[in-house]
Amino acid sequence: MIVVSDTLNDDIHYRLKSFSYEDQKKLSIGDTLTYVAAASYMIFLVTNGVVVTSSYAIDEASVKREKEVGALFKQAFPGRNIVFVDAMPLNW
Numbered sequence: 001m002i003v004v005s006d007t008l009n010d011d012i013h014y015r016l017k018s019f020s021y022e023d024q025k026k027l028s029i030g031d032t033l034t035y036v037a038a039a040s041y042m043i044f045l046v047t048n049g050v051v052v053t054s055s056y057a058i059d060e061a062s063v064k065r066e067k068e069v070g071a072l073f074k075q076a077f078p079g080r081n082i083v084f085v086d087a088m089p090l091n092w
Helices: 011-018 060-076
Strands: 044-047 050-055 081-086
Touching (some): 060 081
Antiparallel strands (some): 044 050
């Protein structure tokens, strides 16, 4: 979550000050924005015996989805271990 501030001068807050929605509404000081990770299982590495892919499991729904993704990878790459690596820190 990001809170728009007029006292912070980093790059993110600089860009937020000039951001406007499609309806031209500007952000105001104190507005709170919620951001969502850019998550994709389309990038993966297949090696001898292992498939490495991204993990985005942060809540019950995403853990369930990740189990489904793991099953699809096992079906596509039989005989290989499926390894999920936490990719959430790379999104921020």
